[in-house]
Amino acid sequence: MTRERISKMQEKVNLIFSECDSMELLEQALKVEPQQILKMLLTSSLRGRGGAGFLTSLKWKFASEADGNRKFVVANADEGEPGTFKDREILDKVPCKVLAGMAICAHTIGAREGYIYLRGEYNYMKKSLQQKLDEFNDKIKNMLDFTISIKSGSGAYVCGEETALIESMEGKRGEPRNKPPYPVTEGYLGFPTVVNNVETLVYVAMIMKHGAAHFASLGTEKSKGAKVFSVSGDTPIPGIYELEMGMNLAEFVELFGDGDTKAVQVGGASGFCVPRRKFAETIIGFEGIPTGGSMMLFNSSRSMYNVLHNYLEFFCEESCGQCTPCRVGCQQLRNGIEAVKQRKLPPSHLDVLSKMTRTMKIASKCGLGQSVPNSFNSIVTSFKEEIIY
C-alpha cells in the first residue's frame, strides 16, 4: 500500500533518474542563449541541492558576469554527510545527465574547463566514470569548447564545503577560505568558479528539457521542485527516493517509518533532529528544515545519546580544525556530554554547552562549524533525559 503510494509520488516527479538522451538534450540546450538560461533557472527557483540552498541562477549569473581568462565548472561529488548517498546513485545511474548539466553551466558562464570532485570513498566508481567522461568529452568536441576531468578527494568531509573543495583541488589542505571573495569571482586557481552539487546539475539539465514552469509547479511556494532523498535508519524500505519538496514529516514517517519512529534526523549530522510530537508541524523544505537529502529514522529502541555522540565524534574528526569555535566547540560538546553522562559534571553543564553553541553558530568560519549546533541543540532539547541518564 504505502509502497504503491511512494511509487506514485515518485512517478509524478521522475526527473533525476528518467530516461533521456543527454546528448540530444545538450544539443538543444546549447542553442539557448546564456541570458535565457539564467532566466529559466530564475523562473524555476532551483536552489542548490547540497544543503546550503543557494539560488543556482544567482550563482551562475555572478560567475557569468565575473572577469577571468579562465573559468571553471565543478561538480561537487564529495558527498560525505552521514546518511546521504544520493550523489553516488546519481553518478552511477545517470552520469551523462550530470555531465550535460556541467556543459550547460560552461556554456552559460563561459567556462572551458570542468572538474568532478569525486570523494575518495567513491574511488571504485572512478574508472567507469572516467570512461563516460572520455566518451562525453569526445562527443561534445564539435558542440562546445569544454573538457571535463576528475579530481579525487582522499577522505575529508569538510571538502564538501565549496572553498575547502577548491583548496583541495589546488593540492592543499582542505581548509575553508574566508568569504568574500566567493568562488564565483575567485575560485579554483583564483578564477571564477561555479561549484554545484551533482544533483543540482541534473536538475538544471531537466529544467532545460522540461521547462522551468514544470519544475516550479512541483513542491511548494517556498520550496519549488523536487529533491532526491536518502532514506536510512529504522525503515523497512531504505533507499533513494525522488520526491516533491515541502512534504511534512508526519506524512514522510507514515510512508517510511516502521510504526515506532520516535525521531527523524533531517539533513544528516549537520541537520536537525525532529521528535515525534513535532512531525506534523515540520515541513521538509526551505520553509521548515532544508536538507541535502539525508533522512534518518530512529525508533524507540535507539539511544539518542549514542546518536548525538556519534555525530559529535564525527565532527571532532572532520572539522578542519582551523577556526576556534568549530575546533574547540566540537570537542567541548563531545567531552561535555560524556562528562554529564558519567556524572563528572552536573546536568547544568548542558546549558553551558548550549550557550557556547550560540557562538559556534554565528562565529565559525564555514558552514560546518555553524551547523554543528543543529543536532546538538535539537537532540538535547527533545531528549534531555536520554543524554543525562
Add this chain to the structure above:
Amino acid sequence: MSISLSVKTAIEESGNSRENLMSVLQIIRSDLGTLSPAILTEVADQMGLSRADVYGTATFYSFLETTPVGKYSIRICRSISCDMKNKNAVREALENHLFIKKGETTKDGMFTLTETNCLGHCHEGPVMLVNDEIHTELTPDSAVKIIEEIRIREGVDE
C-alpha cells in the same frame, strides 16, 4: 621500482604544479602503500615544495596515511546508520579474526583495520571498504569470509 622513480612517474602522470599534489600522493599511496618520510621527502624535493607542507597536506586526508599500513586497508563505516545495523559486531569479528584491534595492522603487514566516516551506503549497512572495493550488508561472517578470500588470493597460510 625505486621510490625516486615511482615519484617521478606519478608526477609525470599528474603534473608538476601544486594543484597536482593530491593526485601525486594518491597514486603513490596506491602504488607504494604508506606515505613514509622517504617518500614524502622525494615528493617535496621533486615538486619543489617544503617537506613539512607536503606532510601537512597528506595528514589532512584520512586516506593518505603517513603511518605504516598494511597492503589492504579495511575501513568499516562508523556512521550512525551502520552503527544501528551493528557494525560493532562486524568490527569485533574482524578484530578476532585478524588478531588486531581497530587502528592496528596485522603482523604480516597484510591488513590494517580502521573505522572511517560515512561511506555513502547508509541504506545497505553495515559496509566496509577494502582498499577501493566496497562491501555492503555485512554480517560478521560475511566480513570474515571476504578477508579470508583475500588471504587465499594472496596465497598466505593462516
Add this chain to the structure above:
Amino acid sequence: MKKMKLYIDNNEVEVMEGTTILEAAQGLNITIPTLCHHEDLCIAGNCRVCVVEVEGSEMLSAACATPVSTGMRIKTNSLKVRDSRRTIIDMLLSEHAGECVTCQRSGNCELQTLAVLYGSPDNHLMDISIKTEPDRSSSSIIKDDSKCIKCQRCVRTCQEIQKIGALTMSGKGEHAKVSTFFELPLNTVVCTNCGQCVIRCPTGALVERTYIDEVWDVIGNSDVHTVVQTAPAVRVGLGEALGHDAGGRFTGQMVSALRKLGFDAVFDTNFTADLTIIEEGSELLNRLTNVIKGSGEALLPMFTSCSPGWIKFIEHQFPHLLGHLSTCKSPQQMFGALAKTRWSEKAQIEPEKISSISIMPCTAKKFEAARPEMNDSGYRDVDYVLTTRELAKMIKQAGIDFDKLDESECDSLLGKHSGAAVIFGATGGVMEAAIRTVYELVTGRPVPFENLNITAVRGMEGIREATLRIEGTVEKYNFLEGVELKVAVAHGLKNANAIMELVSQGSAPWHFVEVMACPGGCLSGGGQPIPTSPEIREARARAIYEEDESLPIRKSHENPEITRIYEEFLTDGPCGHKSHHLLHTHYTPRR
C-alpha cells in the same frame, strides 16, 4: 579604486575599496581585539576573536578578513559580539595548557592579555588541553605544543616571510596541530633558528631556549672570568623590553647595567663588526683581484656571513653555493675567539677560566655558538648566548632601575667601535660599512656620499641594488679603475631565496651581496622584544642610523683598537694566517 562610506559603531568613515573592517576601525581609533592577525602576514581569519556584527547578517564577520562595502553598518561592541568574543577566548583558554606562572611569555602574552580583558571571570568550559613534552632539541627555540592555540602565525611566518616551510599544520579537527615534517625534532629539520616565529607567536608555544640561569651561575662563580659582548641591535631594542617606546637608544645605560649585573669585562660586538669589515673587505678585494686579474679561481658574488639563520639556510637549500659565502666568522664568533686568545693574553687569565657570553638580538646565534666548528682557539668561542629579552629579564631580576643608570663606556681593547659597526644592526648596514672602507682603501678617498650615508642600500625594500663606479684608484688597485662595483642587499629569507635562484642560474650581476635572515635585519631578529611590526622596525632602524651619526668615528678602518689589533696580535694582517685560523671558517651542506 573607489571610496566607500560606512558606519562603525555609528561613526561614519570613508575608506578605499578593499579595506578590511579592522583597518577601517583602526582609522577611527576603535580597537577590535585580534589574535591570529599580524600585520606582516597574510590574513588567516581563523581565531575568530575579531568577530563583529554587520547589520543585516545573522552571522558575525571576522573584522580582519572581511572587506568593507558601501553603507555597511558595523557594531564592534554589541551584546552579541561581546558574548561571542568572550566564548571564543574561553574556548582558546580551554585548549591552552596555561601555566602562566612559569611561562616565559607571561606578562607579554597576547592570549593572557585578551583573557584578562575579555575572558569570563569563571570559565565553565572543560579543560581539553593536552600536556605534551616540549621539543627542546634545538639550541635556539623551544616548541611547546600544549600552549599552542593554532593561530598559524608561525606557519605563515615560516612560509611567507622566510619561505622555509619548516612548520606546517598537520592533521585535522581535534588532531590539527603545528608540526614539523613527520613531527621530527626541530634540530633535525630545515629550521634556520631565525626565531621569526618566536616573535610572532602570541603565546608561549614558541620561545627561545633560555640560558639565564647558566649565566647567573658563571657570574656568581668567582673562579670564572665573565666576558660579555653586545650586538649592535641590542641597544636599540633593549628599551622596549624595559618599558620604553620603540626607537630609543640605550647604549650607555646598557653598558652600566652589564657591569651592575656582575660581568667582569664588558665589551662590544661592534668591535668585531669593525674587524669583520676589514677581514671581509680584504676577502672581497682578494676575490675581485683573482677574478679581474684572472690569476686564480674565486666565486662571485661574495655573500656576507654575519647572519647564522642565513648560513643554515644556504647549508640546507643551496649547499652548492656555499663557496660564495665569505669565510669570515660572524662578529659574535670573532669576538668569542678573541676573548679566549687576545683578551686572555692581555688580562693574563687562562682561557679555560673565561666564560664568553654574548647578548644578541637573535635566536640563531645560540645555535651558531654551539656549532662544533666554532672553537678554533681550542676553546668554545662563545659559551652562552642570551637574547635582548633575556638581558632585559636579568636586569629586572637584579632589581636594577635601568632608567636611572648613568651612561658608561665599554672596556677597552675589544670595546671601541665605529658608526659603521653600529649599522650592522639594520639591513644594508654591513654593505654600507664595507663600502665605506673598501672604497677608501681602493681610492684613498672617502665614499662620495653626503655625510658618508649610502642611502641607496638603506630602507626596507626586500631587495635593493646599487652600483658604485670606482675611479681614481691608488696604485695597488689600479686594476679596479673604472670598474662598476655592483652590490645587492636582501633581508628576510624569502628575498634571499630570490637572490639565490639568480645566483644558481648564473644570472646574478653582483660582486657582493649582503643577506640578513630577518626582515629589517638584526634589529628585528628573533631575539628582539616582542612584538614586531613595520613601524617598530622603522623606529629601530632610525635609532641605529642616529647612533651611527652620533659617533666620532664612522669608518671601521679608523677604529684605533682595530689598528692596534693588527699591530699587536693579527700581525700578518687581514686574511693572514692567524686571522684565518681564528676568525674564518667553513660550512658544510645539510639535508
